[in-house]
Structure formats: structure tokens, C-alpha cells
Amino acid sequence: MAIYKSITAFAPASVANVSCGFDIMGFAVAGIGDKVTVSLQAGTDNTRVILTGKYGHFTPVERHKNTAGVAVIAYLQAIGRSELNLEIILEKNMPLGSGMGSSASSSAAAVYAVNYLLGSPLSTSELIPFAMEGERIACGSAHADNVAPALLGGFTLIRSYSPLDIISIKCPDDLYAAIVHPHVELNTSDSRRVLKNEVSVTNAIIQSANTAGFMVALLQSDYNLMKRSMSDLLAEPQRIHLIPGFESIRKAAMETGAVGCGISGSGPSIFALCKGEAMAMQVADVICEGFTKIGLFNEAYVSQVNAPGTCIVDFIEN
Amino acid sequence: MAIYKSITAFAPASVANVSCGFDIMGFAVAGIGDKVTVSLQAGTDNTRVILTGKYGHFTPVERHKNTAGVAVIAYLQAIGRSELNLEIILEKNMPLGSGMGSSASSSAAAVYAVNYLLGSPLSTSELIPFAMEGERIACGSAHADNVAPALLGGFTLIRSYSPLDIISIKCPDDLYAAIVHPHVELNTSDSRRVLKNEVSVTNAIIQSANTAGFMVALLQSDYNLMKRSMSDLLAEPQRIHLIPGFESIRKAAMETGAVGCGISGSGPSIFALCKGEAMAMQVADVICEGFTKIGLFNEAYVSQVNAPGTCIVDFIEN
Numbered sequence: 001m002a003i004y005k006s007i008t009a010f011a012p013a014s015v016a017n018v019s020c021g022f023d024i025m026g027f028a029v030a031g032i033g034d035k036v037t038v039s040l041q042a043g044t045d046n047t048r049v050i051l052t053g054k055y056g057h058f059t060p061v062e063r064h065k066n067t068a069g070v071a072v073i074a075y076l077q078a079i080g081r082s083e084l085n086l087e088i089i090l091e092k093n094m095p096l097g098s099g100m101g102s103s104a105s106s107s108a109a110a111v112y113a114v115n116y117l118l119g120s121p122l123s124t125s126e127l128i129p130f131a132m133e134g135e136r137i138a139c140g141s142a143h144a145d146n147v148a149p150a151l152l153g154g155f156t157l158i159r160s161y162s163p164l165d166i167i168s169i170k171c172p173d174d175l176y177a178a179i180v181h182p183h184v185e186l187n188t189s190d191s192r193r194v195l196k197n198e199v200s201v202t203n204a205i206i207q208s209a210n211t212a213g214f215m216v217a218l219l220q221s222d223y224n225l226m227k228r229s230m231s232d233l234l235a236e237p238q239r240i241h242l243i244p245g246f247e248s249i250r251k252a253a254m255e256t257g258a259v260g261c262g263i264s265g266s267g268p269s270i271f272a273l274c275k276g277e278a279m280a281m282q283v284a285d286v287i288c289e290g291f292t293k294i295g296l297f298n299e300a301y302v303s304q305v306n307a308p309g310t311c312i313v314d315f316i317e318n
Numbered sequence: 319m320a321i322y323k324s325i326t327a328f329a330p331a332s333v334a335n336v337s338c339g340f341d342i343m344g345f346a347v348a349g350i351g352d353k354v355t356v357s358l359q360a361g362t363d364n365t366r367v368i369l370t371g372k373y374g375h376f377t378p379v380e381r382h383k384n385t386a387g388v389a390v391i392a393y394l395q396a397i398g399r400s401e402l403n404l405e406i407i408l409e410k411n412m413p414l415g416s417g418m419g420s421s422a423s424s425s426a427a428a429v430y431a432v433n434y435l436l437g438s439p440l441s442t443s444e445l446i447p448f449a450m451e452g453e454r455i456a457c458g459s460a461h462a463d464n465v466a467p468a469l470l471g472g473f474t475l476i477r478s479y480s481p482l483d484i485i486s487i488k489c490p491d492d493l494y495a496a497i498v499h500p501h502v503e504l505n506t507s508d509s510r511r512v513l514k515n516e517v518s519v520t521n522a523i524i525q526s527a528n529t530a531g532f533m534v535a536l537l538q539s540d541y542n543l544m545k546r547s548m549s550d551l552l553a554e555p556q557r558i559h560l561i562p563g564f565e566s567i568r569k570a571a572m573e574t575g576a577v578g579c580g581i582s583g584s585g586p587s588i589f590a591l592c593k594g595e596a597m598a599m600q601v602a603d604v605i606c607e608g609f610t611k612i613g614l615f616n617e618a619y620v621s622q623v624n625a626p627g628t629c630i631v632d633f634i635e636n
Contacts, residue, residue: 024527159531160524165546167534197519201552204522206478209342211530213477216485219537228483234519 006039007117008314011108012153012307013094014101015179015271016145019230019262020210026145027155027171029100029179030307035091036068036109037314038117046085047072053091059106066090067103067134068110075111075130079121086114098181099191099265100301104146107134112151112310124151124309129164139266141192146265153309155218172221175305176277178258178284181269182296186242191266194238203233223259223275230260230273243268249290258283277302324357325435326632329427330471330625331412332419333497333589334463337548337580338528344463345473345489347418347497348625353409354386354427355632356435364403365390371409377424384408385421385452386428393429393448397439404432414456416499417509417583418619422464425452430469430628442469442627447482457584459510464583471627473536490539493623494595496576496602499587501615504560509584512556521551541577541593548578548591561586567608576601595620 012033016026034053049069051059063069068090076082088110094102111127131147148156148166159165199207213229216222240246243263249270253261257279258272270287274280284300291298330351334344352371367387369377381387386408394400406428412420429445449465466474466484477483517525531547534540558564561581567588571579575597576590588605592598602618609616 021526021530023523024530157527157530157534159527159543159547165531167531167543169534195519198516199519199522201513201515201517204517204525204552205341207522208339208526208529209475209477211526212339212342212475212533213483213485215530215533216475216487216537219534225477225485229477234522 003318004117005316005318006037007113007312008035008037009109009113009116009310010035010313011105011112011150011310013105013301014146014149015177016101016143016265017232017235017263019232019236019260020207020214021157022232022234023143023145024158024211025156026149027177027305028149028153028307028309029177029301030303032094032100032301034093034102034105034109035313036106036113037089038110038113039087040117041085041087043085044083047076048087050087050089051092052089053093055092055095056090058096059090059092065137067138068106070137071107071111071130071134072114074133075114075127078130079118081118095181097185099186099263099267099269100179100181101146101150101265103134103138104131104150107131108147108150108310116312125166127151128166139192149309151310154306157215169215169218171218171305173304173306174276176274176280177303177305178272178274178280178287179264179269179301179303180284180287180291180298182244182291182298184244184268184296186266186268191239191242194242195235196238199234207233226273227259230262232262236263239263239267243270244296245290245294246270249287252286252290253283256283256286273305277304321636322435323634323636324355325431325630326353326355327427327431327434327628328353328631329423329430329468329628331423331619332464332467333495334419334461334583335550335553335581337550337554337578338525338532339475340550340552341461341463342476342529343474344419344467345495345623346467346471346625346627347495347619348621350412350418350619352411352420352423352427353631354424354431355407356428356431357405358435359403359405361403362401365394366405368405368407369410370407371411373410373413374408376414377408377410383455385456386424388455389425389429389448389452390432392451393432393445396448397436399436413499415503417504417581417585417587418497418499419464419468419583421452421456422449422468425449426465426468426628434630443484445469446484457510467627469628472624475533487533487536489536489623491622491624492594494592494598495621495623496590496592496598496605497582497587497619497621498602498605498609499617500562500609502562502586504584504586509557509560512560513553514556517552525551544591545577548580550580554581557581557585561588562614563608563612564588567605570604570608571601574601574604591623595622
């Protein structure tokens with residue numbers, strides 16, 4: 001029998017892609033995320049999801065459609081405990097379709113909480129594939145660039161999907177992100193649909209050179225190289241028109257002093273990397289003003305890039 | 319008037335592409351390269367090339383067709399000294415079409431020697447674009463992934479061609495390369511012709527993930543990650559069939575203990591990265607055996623990856 005009656009985990013928001021790292025890079029965002037409380041119930045094979053929180057009513061409650069439910073079911077199958085009857089209370093604090101890793105936050109918190117409840121048979125890294133199953137339900141693609149940083153914290157590189165190979169990258173401590181979410185709904189799968197299937201070899205080479213340069217910049221705290229490396233040729237050119245005001249807002253962010261500025265995940269949120277928290281606050285203000293000026297409500301977050309990953313925030317002992 | 323009557327510079331061979339870094343990565347190879355001696359002559363505008371060395375008779379002597387001549391002329395134009403009459407003696411020690419940066423070695427040594435003769439008006443990095451003009455004559459493409467390491471030494475990343483942005487990467491000191499040149503001629507422009515113009519976005523993403531992983535591996539001395547990252551989807555799959563025995567030789571090199579093994583530049587030379595000089599010697603032997611077994615004469619070189627770049631090896635004072 002488990003030691004705990006219930007476990008509550010919090011998983012942070014995350015920024016995927018990070019301009020030049022389309023589908024392979026992401027980082028955690030402190031201060032915003034979903035909470036999941038899991039508890040073992042009597043009976044068998046009747047795991048269910050209960051929704052609470054600001055955005056709970058926008059989320060499917062069926063366990064096979066809910067990202068938290070899907071992730072937990074995949075996890076239970078893998079460890080051979082599908083017979084368990086769990087109650088999963090998802091406190092959905094993050095809006096869906098924000099581009100800030102909302103679905104990843106739910107699935108990361110859920111698998112982390114269940115794994116902890118069952119005595120941590122798997123390591124945090126080993127939970128990533130199950131959280132990815134939540135992504136598959138949410139947006140049609142089991143990508144890892146949100147769930148990996150949500151679970152592990154900090155900046156992660158997905159070196160390979162097959163086999164899964166995730167590298168944690170130690171960033172400079174004074175690297176901060178400003179993230180602004182404008183209230184325009186943008187579905188991740190729509191946002192993936194505008195992407196092309198082919199790219200010129202020339203552009204593939206430029207993309208690989210920028211990802212390489214960006215890694216060197218992060219590891220060597222070379223902000224100038226970081227700035228030069230932060231451009232994307234695979235997704236951003238096709239997605240820019242989906243986000244109102246993007247180009248002028250990015251220009252304003254860069255003029256204010258951002259190191260780089262791009263679409264967070266598949267949008268509509270915009271992120272900017274900055275040297276120091278004060279600059280990130282200033283850049284966040286400028287991005288907010290840009291959206292406000294065109295009539296879009298928005299919310300801003302500022303986070304160190306070396307932000308914590310998923311953690312336990314509450315528990316009840318048996 | 320110059321202080322020196324003549325200057326002799328040596329520029330090393332180099333390995334370009336380095337598997338996952340197609341067109342953007344390269345490193346210098348100690349112990350083999352071309353020498354160029356330049357001297358100011360009476361008269362004006364009559365710069366000429368004289369060829370010596372083992373492979374001198376395979377190289378065009380006309381200054382507009384010779385990589386050393388072309389590089390020097392581009393350099394003189396840029397610094398506004400086209401009127402100078404130079405004698406360029408190229409000691410061509412490296413075979414053409416080897417995939418070991420033979421043309422880059424000639425043009426790097428030439429521009430370095432002339433710049434030194436004229437009192438070093440430009441820095442070594444600033445010489446790269448002129449040496450690239452030599453590459454344009456040699457293979458139809460002004461690529462920098464041989465001339466940059468030949469001039470600067472060590473491992474270089476070409477983060478961008480436009481504007482040119484070259485980053486020197488400090489590699490682990492115990493990272494060695496084995497390079498084996500089989501005697502099969504392979505023209506660089508032929509080898510470029512087999513390349514495709516388009517690539518799937520999926521493969522472009524994999525390539526960018528590997529370049530990113532490889533940079534992290536080099537900077538953090540993570541040999542295991544280096545091994546996992548060393549694969550190329552942009553050029554190697556199309557070029558493998560151009561190099562007799564490649565797949566079985568690579569297999570043998572990896573089984574011996576190489577970290578990675580691929581085509582050096584556009585081939586036919588093969589390189590392998592290894593941990594330690596002893597392992598590199600052993601791997602070089604295995605690669606040589608592989609070529610010998612199929613009846614190909616070959617030569618092997620073993621070099622630290624942090625090898626020196628172009629340097630002055632002789633001079634005569636005025």
C-alpha cells in the first residue's frame with residue numbers, strides 16, 4: 001500500500017522551439033503551470049479525471065481525451081499497474097492553445113504525481129515518454145520539447161526522438177525570458193498545418209548552423225552569439241502571419257534590448273530572451289504594449305531560464 | 319618597403335563537414351599541408367605563380383586558375399594594392415581531390431604569407447573571405463569549412479555565410495582524428511553534384527538536433543554524446559556509394575573504438591574521431607587495412623583536433 005493518500009504535483013509552463021530549435025529545444029517557465037492531485041481509490045480499472053481551476057471547463061474530462069488521463073494510463077500500462085483505480089484532479093490554470101505548453105504542464109504534473117504516489121519506480125527522465133502521449137492527444141504529435149523542460153526544468157535539447165535522447169543544457173544564470181500571451185486562440189494542430197514538408201538544403205544548413213551556434217552561446221554565456229543565432233527558417237516564416245502584430249512587436253522588443261524574440265511553441269504567445277531580470281521585465285512591458293495597442297488583452301510572465309521543473313507541492317499521508 | 323624579402327607560410331590540411339556539420343564545420347590536421355613563399359618583385363601588376371612540390375604538376379599555373387593566385391589577387395584588390403608584383407611559389411604537397419582541404423591549404427598559406435609580407439594589415443580571421451575565393455575556383459563553391467580551420471587552426475563552426483560568422487570551438491585536448499586517403503580520385507564538384515536540393519523538414523530537424531548535440535559534446539568533453547550525434551542526413555547518404563568499401567570500413571573503425579567515422583569533406587578520404595592518440599593510431603590502421611584489402615593504396619594521418627593553423631615557417635629579411 002502506498003504511504004501517501006494523495007500527492008499534488010505542480011508542472012511549469014514551457015517555451016518550445018526557442019526560435020532556431022524548432023521541435024528540439026524548450027525551457028521551463030517559473031510561476032505558471034497546472035497542478036495535479038492523484039489518489040488511489042477503491043475498486044479497479046476505473047481511473048477518472050476531475051477538472052478544476054480557471055480553465056478546467058475548457059478541457060475534456062474523458063480520461064482517453066484528457067492529456068493528464070492519457071499520460072497516466074500510458075504510464076500505468078508501462079509499469080504493469082493498469083488495474084489501479086486512480087482519481088486525477090487536474091487544476092487547469094493554464095489556457096489551452098496559448099503556445100506555453102499548457103497540455104504538457106497537465107501531463108507532466110499527472111505522471112510525476114502518480115509515479116511519486118507509487119514510490120517512484122521510474123526516474124523523472126523516464127516519465128517523459130508518457131507525458132508525450134498526452135501531447136499526442138492534445139495536438140496530434142507526440143513532441144517532447146514542452147514535456148521535457150516541464151518535467152526536468154531548465155533548458156532541454158531533444159537530440160533525438162528515436163531513441164529518445166534528451167540533454168539538459170546549463171544556461172547562464174542571468175538569462176531570463178519574457179513571455180506574453182495575447183488572447184487570440186490558435187490551435188496547435190492548425191499551427192502545425194501551415195508548415196511545409198520540404199525545405200531547401202541551403203536552409204537546412206543555415207538552421208543547423210544556428211542551432212549549433214545557439215548551443216555554444218548558451219554554454220559559453222556568449223550573448224552576442226546567442227543574438228546572432230536566434231532565427232528560424234523551418235516554422236516561423238510560415239507562422240508569423242498567424243500572430244497579429246508579430247513583426248512590429250519583435251522589432252520593439254529587440255530595440256528595447258532583447259537578445260532574441262520569437263514565437264513561443266506554435267504561438268500565439270511571444271517569448272524574448274534577455275540578459276538579466278530587469279531587462280526581461282522591460283521587454284515584457286514593451287511586448288504587452290504592442291498587443292494592447294492592437295486591441296488584444298494579454299498576460300506577461302518573466303522567468304529565469306534555469307527554472308525548476310515539476311515538483312511535489314502537497315501531499316496527504318495515509 | 320617591406321621588412322622581408324620573402325615569407326614562407328605553411329597551412330595545414332583540414333577535415334570539413336565532420337559528419338553532422340555538413341558545410342558548417344571543419345578542423346585542422348597537423349603534419350600535412352602546402353607551403354607558399356611570396357616575395358615582392360620589381361615592376362607592377364604581374365603577380366605570378368610558380369609550382370613545386372610532389373603535386374605541383376597537377377595544379378594550374380595561371381594565376382586566375384590557381385587557388386593560391388586567385389586568393390592573393392582577391393586580397394590585393396581588397397587592400398587596394400593590386401599594382402604589386404608578387405612571386406608566389408606554391409609547394410603543393412597535398413594531392414588534389416583528396417577531401418582533405420588541399421585547395422584550402424594552398425589559398426590559406428598564400429594569403430597568410432602575403433598579408434604577413436605586407437605588415438599584417440588584416441587579422442587572420444579577416445583573410446578567410448580571400449581564401450574562400452580560392453575555393454570557388456577549385457570546386458565552384460566559396461565554402462569556408464576548410465579555409466577557416468586551415469587559417470585559424472582547431473575546430474571551427476561557420477555559424478553564417480552571410481555575413482560570415484566563424485566561431486572557434488575549443489575541443490577536448492584528448493580528441494584525435496585519424497584520416498585516411500585512399501588513392502581514388504573524386505572531384506569535389508562531382509561530389510557536390512550528387513547532392514539533392516531539397517530535404518524533408520523531418521530530416522532537417524534531425525540534422526539540426528545532431529549539430530546542436532555535437533557542439534554540446536565538444537564543449538563538455540562528452541564522448542558518448544559525441545558518438546550519438548555524429549550522423550549526417552544531408553550529404554553522406556548520397557555520397558557513400560562514391561567511396562569504395564566505405565560502410566564496412568566505418569563499421570570496422572567503430573568496432574575498434576572510434577567515436578565517429580565519416581567522409582572527410584567531399585571524400586574520398588575517411589576520417590574518424592577518437593579519444594586519445596593511441597586509439598586514433600589503431601583506428602587509422604584499421605581503416606588502412608580496409609582500403610588495402612580492396613586494392614586501394616592509401617595514406618594515413620593522425621592529428622590532435624586542436625591542431626595549429628597557418629603559420630610562418632621561413633623568411634628572408636631585406
